[in-house]
Amino acid sequence: MLAGLTPPAPLPRRIAHLDMDAFYASVELLRYPQLKGLPVVIGGGRRRADSVLAQQENLPVAEFPRLGDYVGRGVITTATYPARAFGVGSAMGMMKAAKLCPQAILLPVDFDEYRRFSRIFKSTILEIAPLMEDRGVDEVYIDFTEVPGGQREGGRVLARLIQRTIFERTGLTCSIGVAPNKLIAKMASEFDKPKGISIVHAADLQSRIWPLPARKINGIGPKADAKLQALGITTIGEMAAKERAWLVEHFGRAYGAWMHEASWGRDDRPVVTESEPVSMSRETTFDRDLHAVRDRAELSAIFTQLCEKVAEDLQRKGYVGKTIGIKLRFDDFKIATRDQTIAVHTADARQIRQAAGQCLKRVTLDRRLRLLGVRVGTLARPGELADSAEMVDTTGQLF
DNA sequence: TCTGGGGTCCTAGGACCC
DNA sequence: TCTGGGGTCCTAGGACCC
Numbered sequence: 001m002l003a004g005l006t007p008p009a010p011l012p013r014r015i016a017h018l019d020m021d022a023f024y025a026s027v028e029l030l031r032y033p034q035l036k037g038l039p040v041v042i043g044g045g046r047r048r049a050d051s052v053l054a055q056q057e058n059l060p061v062a063e064f065p066r067l068g069d070y071v072g073r074g075v076i077t078t079a080t081y082p083a084r085a086f087g088v089g090s091a092m093g094m095m096k097a098a099k100l101c102p103q104a105i106l107l108p109v110d111f112d113e114y115r116r117f118s119r120i121f122k123s124t125i126l127e128i129a130p131l132m133e134d135r136g137v138d139e140v141y142i143d144f145t146e147v148p149g150g151q152r153e154g155g156r157v158l159a160r161l162i163q164r165t166i167f168e169r170t171g172l173t174c175s176i177g178v179a180p181n182k183l184i185a186k187m188a189s190e191f192d193k194p195k196g197i198s199i200v201h202a203a204d205l206q207s208r209i210w211p212l213p214a215r216k217i218n219g220i221g222p223k224a225d226a227k228l229q230a231l232g233i234t235t236i237g238e239m240a241a242k243e244r245a246w247l248v249e250h251f252g253r254a255y256g257a258w259m260h261e262a263s264w265g266r267d268d269r270p271v272v273t274e275s276e277p278v279s280m281s282r283e284t285t286f287d288r289d290l291h292a293v294r295d296r297a298e299l300s301a302i303f304t305q306l307c308e309k310v311a312e313d314l315q316r317k318g319y320v321g322k323t324i325g326i327k328l329r330f331d332d333f334k335i336a337t338r339d340q341t342i343a344v345h346t347a348d349a350r351q352i353r354q355a356a357g358q359c360l361k362r363v364t365l366d367r368r369l370r371l372l373g374v375r376v377g378t379l380a381r382p383g384e385l386a387d388s389a390e391m392v393d394t395t396g397q398l399f
Numbered sequence: 400t401c402t403g404g405g406g407t408c409c410t411a412g413g414a415c416c417c
Numbered sequence: 418t419c420t421g422g423g424g425t426c427c428t429a430g431g432a433c434c435c
Contacts, residue, residue, distance in 0.1 A: 043403080075403050090435095095400040109403095136406090136435040221433045254409080255432095283404060323427085333402075337429060373404085 014144040014155045015271060016129075016178045017185035018162065020121065021194035023138035024078040026172050027117050028107050034061050039083035039104040041067055043076040044094055053107065061105075068102025070094050073285055077109055081194065114138075121166050121174070128162055133271045141182050143271040154178060154199040163197065183267035184209065186218045205265045210237030217262050224251070224259075239263035276379070277319065281327075282309040283373025289331045292365035299372065303360070304353055306374040311349035314376060320345035320385070321376035324355035328363060329371035338362050345380055352376060 020026070024042040029035055038061070053059065076097050079088045086101035097104070118137045125132050129150070131143035142162075144150030150158050155178030166174055177188025179200040187209065191198035200208060214236055215225040231250060233239055239247070240263035248256030261267065284306065290299050314320065325339030338359035346352065356374050 071400090073401090073403080077403080091402080093401045093403095096402085099400085139435070219433070223432060252410090278407065279405095281405065285403060325428095335430080339428065341427065371403090375405095 011145050011151060013180050014150055014178055015180065015182050015185045016142040016144050016155060016159060016162075016176055017182065017189040018125070018140050018142060018174050018176045019189045019193070020138040021173045021175060022078055022080055023117075023172070024109065024114055025080045025083075025107075027114055028110075029080070030171055031057055031113075032059070032064075032107075034059075035064070035105055037082060038080070039086060039088070039101055040080045040107060041076050041083050041088060041097060041101075041104050042078045042107050042109055043097075044070055044072065044074045044106060044108055064105045064107075066102060067094070067098045067104040067106045070098055070106055072287065079104075117170055117172065120170055121172065124166050124169050125162055128165065129158070131271050131273055133273060141185065141271050144178060154201060156197055156199050159197045159199075163195070181265075181267040182269055182271070183218065183262060184265055187212065187216055190216075202265065206237070209265055210235060210240060210263075212236050214239055214263075217259075219258070219262065224255075227251070236263050277317075278379065279321070279323075279375055279377035280310055280313050280317075280319070280379070281373055281375035282306045282313070283327060283371055285329070285371045286369070289368035289370050291368050299369070302372060303356070303374070304349075306372065307353040307356055308349045310374050310376050311347055311352055314347035314379075318381060319379045320347045320382050321379045322346065323375075323377035324352055324359065325375040325377065326356050326359045326363075327371070327373035327375065328369055330367040331370055332367060333370070334367075336363050339375070339377070341378065345378075345382070345385060347376075347382075 025040055028040065028042060053064075072094070074094045076088060076090055076092045076094065078090055079097075083101060083104050086104070088097045088101050088104065114137055122132065122134070122140060125140060125142060129142045129144060129147045131146075133141040135141060144155045144158055147158060149161075152158070159176040159178055163174055163176060166172060173195045175189050175193045175196040175198075177185045177191065177198045177200065179185040179188050180202050184200050184205075188198040188200045189196075191208075213225075213234060214220050214228050215222075217236060220228075227250070228234070228239070233242070239259060242260075244257060244260040247259045250256065251259060284302060286302070292299065322343075322345045323339050323341045325337060328336045330336070340355050340359050342351070342355050352374065
């Protein structure tokens with residue numbers, strides 16, 4: 001080490017997780033302020049264009065569709081806080097939700113609108129802090145570490161600025177957790193929802209993280225949680241009290257070791273600002289279960305449409321893929337997948353349809369089908385394949 | 400009257416090559 | 418003829434997340 005050139009001590013990592021509050025529902029309330037304070041849920045299968053809502057922003061409250069009138073398949077994607085008070089929550093089946101709160105107002109999803117607001121809040125963040133990781137339409141991680149002011153009050157000052165600026169630009173609120181890493185920040189953003197800011201330091205592990213249910217760890221889902229419960233473990237602290245070897249014994253080498261690290265609040269994953277897609281897919285659940293033979297024509301038409309949509313998605317975003325796959329969900333909810341890697345990358349609907357059709361022939365179709373999906377994986381950008389021996393066909397024409 | 404749609408990553412076995 | 422690695426690709430299923 002050269003004398004006088006001691007490198008500055010690295011700043012402590014401060015990572016934020018930002019989560020928009022009841023995002024879809026909040027965007028809808030911007031359009032329909034007359035619904036503020038009422039139980040409102042977003043979900044269902046109907047398209048906005050088909051409903052009484054199309055272009056009628058001044059609709060009186062009494063004329064909005066009600067959850068109790070809904071018939072069909074689907075789940076709640078978002079519920080306002082007043083609706084949550086009735087026990088209605090996201091991912092809940094519509095019919096079950098309708099029993100809990102039939103008077104709730106039901107709005108169909110409008111993804112284009114949510115994406116529009118998503119772009120606005122994300123670009124707002126990027127103007128303030130350049131290292132942002134996209135985690136879906138309503139969530140991001142932000143690296144505060146090197147941002148001017150990012151260390152003040154553990155990140156609270158910057159979090160307040162971001163929260164306020166997003167609100168000024170969109171009228172939408174969010175909750176932010178700031179912690180030494182993504183794992184803890186993700187948990188912290190939930191501490192004080194809605195409109196919350198929570199600052200967590202490494203020293204708070206025992207008091208604020210260990211009492212939480214194990215299921216609160218991002219990566220511990222229903223299966224792992226049930227298994228933990230069966231082993232007598234409920235909280236993160238109880239997990240942390242177990243030997244690493246014990247967790248490995250019960251959950252496997254990789255997952256067990258990760259669980260041990262997570263329970264001790266350790267996570268060194270960086271905030272990743274860019275990533276390439278791995279696959280693109282389209283799937284649909286039918287209004288009623290379809291029979292492979294009796295409903296052949298209907299199934300075939302849907303199948304072709306799915307292939308056309310994936311092809312459109314690929315072309316619009318500038319990708320080609322060469323692993324073509326299908327997904328089926330039967331009436332008993334069992335899932336089957338088949339895929340096939342073809343010789344040449346493609347984004348052509350007819351080629352996708354052809355390969356997917358071959359996949360379909362490899363499945364025994366003795367049950368009614370509930371869902372059909374088409375997936376294209378092993379993606380590449382056509383330009384990056386140009387100098388390889390492979391001939392890329394994005395048009396369906398032979399050359 | 401159950402349970403959407405769009406993703407990622409991991410595992411594990413078999414084929415195939417060196 | 419038998420035995421044995423390692424490495425990569427392909428496929429199917431499953432857990433998990435938003």
